[in-house]
Amino acid sequence: xxxxxxxxxxxxxxxxxxxxxxxxxxxxxxxxxxxxxxxxxxxxxxxxxxxxxxxxxxxxxxxxxxxxxxxxxxxxxxxxxxxxxxxxxxxxxxxxxxxxxxxxxxxxxxxxxxxxxxxxxxxxxxxxxxxxxxxxxxxxxxxxxxxxxxxxxxxxxxxxxxxxxxxxxxxxxxxxxxxxxxxxxxxxxxxxxxxxxxxxxxxxxxxxxxxxxxxxxxxxxxxx
Amino acid sequence: xxxxxxxxxxxxxxxxxxxxxxxxxxxxxxxxxxxxxxxxxxxxxxxxxxxxxxxxxxxxxxxxxxxxxxxxxxxxxxxxxxxxxxxxxxxxxxxxxxxxxxxxxxxxxxxxxxxxxxxxxxxxxxxxxxxxxxxxxxxxxxxxxxxxxxxxxxxxxxxxxxxxxxxxxxxxxxxxxxxxxxxxxxxxxxxxxxxxxxxxxxxxxxxxxxxxxxxxxxxxxxxxxxxxxxxxxxxxxxxxxxxxxxxxxxxxxxxxxxxxxxxxxxxxxxxxxxxxxxxxxxxxxxxxxxxxxxxxxxxxxxxxxxxxxxxxxxxxxxx
Numbered sequence: 157x158x159x160x161x162x163x164x165x166x167x168x169x170x171x172x173x174x175x176x177x178x179x180x181x182x183x184x185x186x187x188x189x190x191x192x193x194x195x196x197x198x199x200x201x202x203x204x205x206x207x208x209x210x211x212x213x214x215x216x217x218x219x220x221x222x223x224x225x226x227x228x229x230x231x232x233x234x235x236x237x238x239x240x241x242x243x244x245x246x247x248x249x250x251x252x253x254x255x256x257x258x259x260x261x262x263x264x265x266x267x268x269x270x271x272x273x274x275x276x277x278x279x280x281x282x283x284x285x286x287x288x289x290x291x292x293x294x295x296x297x298x299x300x301x302x303x304x305x306x307x308x309x310x311x312x313x314x315x316x317x318x319x320x321x322x323x324x325x326x327x328x329x330x331x332x333x334x335x336x337x338x339x340x341x342x343x344x345x346x347x348x349x350x351x352x353x354x355x356x357x358x359x360x361x362x363x364x365x366x367x368x369x370x371x372x373x374x375x376x377x378x379x380x
Numbered sequence: 381x382x383x384x385x386x387x388x389x390x391x392x393x394x395x396x397x398x399x400x401x402x403x404x405x406x407x408x409x410x411x412x413x414x415x416x417x418x419x420x421x422x423x424x425x426x427x428x429x430x431x432x433x434x435x436x437x438x439x440x441x442x443x444x445x446x447x448x449x450x451x452x453x454x455x456x457x458x459x460x461x462x463x464x465x466x467x468x469x470x471x472x473x474x475x476x477x478x479x480x481x482x483x484x485x486x487x488x489x490x491x492x493x494x495x496x497x498x499x500x501x502x503x504x505x506x507x508x509x510x511x512x513x514x515x516x517x518x519x520x521x522x523x524x525x526x527x528x529x530x531x532x533x534x535x536x537x538x539x540x541x542x543x544x545x546x547x548x549x550x551x552x553x554x555x556x557x558x559x560x561x562x563x564x565x566x567x568x569x570x571x572x573x574x575x576x577x578x579x580x581x582x583x584x585x586x587x588x589x590x591x592x593x594x595x596x597x598x599x600x601x602x603x604x605x606x607x608x609x610x611x612x613x614x615x616x617x618x619x620x621x622x623x624x625x626x627x628x629x630x631x632x633x634x635x636x637x638x639x640x641x642x643x644x645x646x647x648x649x650x651x652x653x654x655x656x657x658x659x660x661x662x663x664x665x666x667x668x669x670x671x672x673x674x675x676x677x678x679x680x681x682x683x684x685x686x687x688x689x690x691x692x693x694x695x696x697x698x699x
Contacts, residue, residue, distance in 0.1 A: 170674055171646070173652060355514075357511075357517070
């Protein structure tokens with residue numbers, strides 16, 4: 157998860173008349189890059205005329221009021237902020253996610269464990285041993301893109317997505333693991349289920365997690 | 381209070397949408413044709429961002445259980461209050477017990493009904509808009525159903541013209557006799573990575589709006605754009621109006637209920653001033669794209685705001 161601390165060039169492009177997308181040179185996901193993206197997000201959000209910042213995976217979308225802060229002026233400010241952006245730290249605390257692995261709610265576990273050449277118990281042990289960091293939230297309300305999956309557990313997405321997968325399902329898609337925050341279609345493999353609620357629109361802080369949050373899966377049971 | 385007798389194909393409570401929560405995965409939602417909802421609100425004396433009803437291809441019937449001023453804007457649908465035919469883009473007053481019907485539009489997709497005071501549903505994350513995918517906001521986080529009863533907020537304005545009043549709605553957007561909706565687009569990050577042939581093919585095609593299009597996104601059908609397609613990108617923030625090119629070679633435009641993040645290459649973003657017109661394009665009709673600079677997009681946005689200001693001035697001086 158660590159990588160080069162060279163200052164990568166930030167490339168900026170318009171996303172319509174009122175937003176600038178900040179991207180880094182192509183490459184695989186990098187944790188240090190993400191820490192600088194978080195720092196950039198924090199300082200960009202404080203700029204007068206910036207209305208919203210949306211951290212992505214090693215990138216940042218900045219929404220602005222083009223009548224008070226022009227594209228050109230914002231671009232210059234962002235490049236300046238990037239040059240002196242620090243590496244933002246993660247949250248100190250770790251959110252534990254008690255998880256029932258396998259069974260009906262985690263029905264892909266036996267198959268993808270076998271695919272990885274592991275027993276379901278070994279697969280679960282590796283999954284629960286991981287120290288995961290929320291890179292960004294997106295796709296659905298409260299849905300966290302996590303870094304930290306053991307590469308041995310990476311599993312391609314299903315060729316046919318499930319039309320509905322319940323909120324709380326613990327899933328693996330490609331090199332990422334995540335938890336469904338809302339019941340929705342999903343092409344990821346489902347290995348377990350948690351009762352933790354990741355999103356409640358009526359709360360003052362609707363999402364349980366935020367960029368930089370750390371979490372760990374705790375084995376409640378393995379049902380085979 | 382109003383009661384939904386028939387919701388039509390798809391009707392929902394919308395305002396101007398939710399801002400500031402993309403970073404936790406909550407999208408904008410809100411009226412697909414924001415200008416139409418704003419004008420409906422101005423006609424009845426509401427603030428622009430009051431919540432109203434958005435319909436899809438008409439079919440809505442509702443009953444007023446108290447006297448109420450309202451306005452219908454948007455698509456060219458037949459609108460009737462009991463037996464009385466009303467004009468779209470006009471203010472009217474319903475008496476208790478009267479039934480409002482929105483018919484199948486001759487042109488356009490979506491109508492907006494604003495009620496004096498606005499629809500009273502809880503404000504969640506700064507908005508009353510329905511987030512259908514998230515299952516919250518609006519009326520119980522879902523599309524309207526038969527039998528739903530909606531409260532209205534108290535209306536503060538004292539002037540009641542009592543007379544029907546309206547504006548010539550068709551003049552609010554650049555007039556065109558062509559069945560093709562032309563929208564302006566600002567090129568996005570990956571535009572320059574496509575070959576001139578692919579770019580030309582995209583810009584010269586009349587893209588047919590696929591019937592599977594909805595508030596989440598519009599799918600387009602036309603020539604295959606597969607040549608030299610950039611590969612999938614790391615997930616990043618996207619906005620309504622973003623024109624993506626998935627591996628299928630057929631572009632898709634993100635609309636108001638779009639996901640907050642995506643990873644497909646982007647051709648461009650439809651300018652804010654044209655997004656409502658795109659939203660009114662009928663399923664099966666054609667869409668064309670022309671490239672503009674961000675500066676031209678801002679001019680268009682300014683022109684739209686001036687038009688809305690003019691409507692506001694006229695409405696405040698009526699009677």
